[in-house]
Amino acid sequence: MAKDPTVAPSSGGEEKHPLADWLEGWTPQEVTRRKFMSISMWTIGGLIALAYGGLGLKFLWPPSQTNVPLEEVGTSDEFKVGDPPVLKVTQNQGSEGGAWIVRLEKEGLVAYDMHCTHLECPYTWVGNQFACPCHGSTFDIYGNVTHPPAPRPLRRRLVVEKDGKVYVGGIIS
Ligand code: FES
Numbered sequence: 001m002a003k004d005p006t007v008a009p010s011s012g013g014e015e016k017h018p019l020a021d022w023l024e025g026w027t028p029q030e031v032t033r034r035k036f037m038s039i040s041m042w043t044i045g046g047l048i049a050l051a052y053g054g055l056g057l058k059f060l061w062p063p064s065q066t067n068v069p070l071e072e073v074g075t076s077d078e079f080k081v082g083d084p085p086v087l088k089v090t091q092n093q094g095s096e097g098g099a100w101i102v103r104l105e106k107e108g109l110v111a112y113d114m115h116c117t118h119l120e121c122p123y124t125w126v127g128n129q130f131a132c133p134c135h136g137s138t139f140d141i142y143g144n145v146t147h148p149p150a151p152r153p154l155r156r157r158l159v160v161e162k163d164g165k166v167y168v169g170g171i172i173s
Pocket residue numbers: 116117118119120121132133134135136137148149150
């Protein structure tokens with residue numbers, strides 16, 4: 001008769017199966033091969049879903065870049081309430097970095113990362129809105145999506161005014 005691997009031997013002399021403790025209290029009928037495979041597949045599927053879900057969230061809400069050093073991009077008097085946003089090239093995020101900077105009446109100076117939140121194309125200021133040439137997304141001056149497919153508002157970068165100069169850091173939201 002074949003040994004049942006799920007049952008620990010009752011008397012000494014024989015080696016105990018490694019899963020015997022874990023399966024204690026389960027009868028062999030409860031741990032069928034089909035059930036074991038089903039649990040395994042659900043576990044693997046769950047792990048894959050978690051991994052992809054995490055990647056999706058990272059894409060939609062990238063982590064803030066608090067370690068990006070501030071970079072001087074101009075002087076305070078270049079940005080006045082009512083003026084259109086100005087694109088400033090930056091190097092502190094890599095060779096293709098930049099930020100659209102605008103002084104809003106209530107919020108003061110804000111800086112938007114120059115990449116569209118859909119698929120990262122650089123967008124421009126056209127008329128009275130930001131417009132992405134790749135798939136047609138548009139954003140208002142506050143960075144809100146006014147036309148999809150962009151899934152979320154423009155990302156903001158840290159902007160600091162000090163001694164009449166303006167500095168831009170990493171993405172903060
Ligand atoms: S990358 Fe901007 S709309 Fe697609």
